[in-house]
Amino acid sequence: MQRLFGTDGVRGVANRELTGELALALGSAAARRLALAGPARRRVAVIGRDPRASGEMLEAAVVAGVTSEGVDALRVGILPTPAIAYLTQAYDADFGVMISASHNPMPDNGIKIFGPGGHKLGDDAEDRIAELVASGPGARPVGAGIGRVLDAEDAMERYLRHVGKAAVTPLDGVTVVVDCAHGAASVAAPLAYRAAGATVIAINAEPNGLNINDGCGSTHLDGLREAVLASGADLGLAHDGDADRCLAVDAAGQVVDGDAIMVLLALAMQESGELASNTLVATVMSNLGLHLAMREAGIAVRTTGVGDRYVLEEMRAGEFSLGGEQSGHLVLPAFGTTGDGIVTGLRVMSRMVQTGRPLAELAGAMRTLPQVLINVEVTDKVTVTRAPSVQSAVAAAEAELGDTGRILLRPSGTEQLVRVMVEAADEDTARQLAIRVAETVSGHR
The missing domain is CATH 3.40.120.10 (Alpha-D-Glucose-1,6-Bisphosphate, subunit A, domain 3)
Incomplete structure (x- = not known):
């Protein structure tokens, strides 16, 4: 079964794979997993985003999920991802959420979650949140127990x-x-x-x-x-x-x-x-x-x-x-x-x-060896990288390079792509080998 979280949060085309419903469920599950109840403090989540149009919709859904679990949503607006990590620590929040797909094109969006202190979550914490998303909501607070929505006016300045x-x-x-x-x-x-x-x-x-x-x-x-x-x-x-x-x-x-x-x-x-x-x-x-x-x-x-x-x-x-x-x-x-x-x-x-x-x-302290990177679109990136013919093509390229270069084949962590990277002493050799392996990968798309 494919993990909900990739190498950099949950990503997909906004309103297709990454829906408002999923964003709400992620906000709720993160609140249940990461917000710790205390006798003398309200629980808080810092929430920021990049300027994508879909971020407005997803922010509203994440805020709804967080507050539905009795956690206050502290909105910091449009800020860089590292700002959300820093502000999670600076505001002593239970966790932080950044709504962004980083370098991906505009139709995509993503949800990154930072734990206490602004640290990225480990696999175990992500898997637990994914389990809570799949299991659906439990009993929720009512009345004064519902979380509030606040705007952090000093977030950019901090x-x-x-x-x-x-x-x-x-x-x-x-x-x-x-x-x-x-x-x-x-x-x-x-x-x-x-x-x-x-x-x-x-x-x-x-x-x-x-x-x-x-x-x-x-x-x-x-x-x-x-x-x-x-x-x-x-x-x-x-x-x-x-x-x-x-x-x-x-x-x-x-x-x-x-x-x-x-x-x-x-x-x-x-x-x-x-x-x-x-x-x-x-x-x-x-x-x-x-x-x-x-x-x-x-x-x-x-x-x-x-x-x-x-x-x-x-x-x-x-x-x-x-x-x-x-x-x-x-x-x-x-x-x-x-x-x-x-x-x-x-x-x-x-x-x-x-x-x-x-x-x-x-x-100039570093001399870059010629490097060629080819991205191949596929339908199942994991299966393609394991195909015997692809593995044979990689082995043949490695044998040809010897100790004068290297080849790396890996599935993208955020898209249905297989990346073929070759380094060699000259660009022609690197390009020829990269094309040869990429063509083999393409045959299994």
Whole structure:
């Protein structure tokens, strides 16, 4: 039986897979599982969303589910996902709910749940909530026992004060173009960067509920590159729909991905003594160039499965201070319990100011090996990856690469896709092998 929760909450097309009824049931089940009764306190859930039009409907349903269980719903409005995690802790709430599908297209939406302290839930807690959703509601309070709906007027201000601590030096003299993806960063990111001293040129910062991630943001960098070149800015930063990611563009318009940002920050934190156990945590999707750069610097790399939750689990287990993904989802536990794209942006610009070096030079600490990624649409991603012919195709590609590259085949955690990734010493070899394996995968769709 397929799990209700994926690698990043519950996702689907809003009003089709992710209905108002399911959102209500999730709010109710989360309240029953996570809100602890106490004699002298009311139970509280923090609820936020990105600007998708469907978020209005789903927020109303989640609020109804939460309050039906006698838990107060503290609405914080449109804010980044990491803000919800932080505010769950800051308001001493029982749990937090973020309504967002991150970088996915507008018709999709999702529900992420944070436990006490703003931490992502483990599999056991998610499975228990899923069981409660399936079993339906129990006895509910009436009268004064019903939860109330409150609006947190100071939520944005609290969050901005918090992320502002990530700027370890004034950013005066830095000009940055920030692509807000018409998403949750549209207000928060320009405010945070200006407060730190940077001159900010904001693009794609006018959400209307329908334009989130539409040809912009961290998955579409061409517009940002053009804006950086046209304005003569020092760099560009791109966030995704819920602003837990950050990718960069240097002054010449060259993309600086999450791997290069991790290398840049790892070297900075090693120098300042902040890199716990001299270790970086990355996923299997990180480029071999990251491993080579870290080996040269004497920094260990711990590798996890794909998904920020696995990075977080490894970081918490080892008490590490930096981890992340090639997609630009970086985690710095000193500034939050989950990835925060605005924190990443502030740290990158701080490093530029501290060293007096341009982003291109800092990112040059890593040489990226050619990497080709092909997404293949399928009807059953798990069955396809286990097919004998697909496994044989992967084995043949591995034999051809030897120790000069690698191949990775994995099902997407949020969509019906199989991702084929190949790294090799030259791009032609990587592309040919990726196409060969992808064609085999496609034959089983």
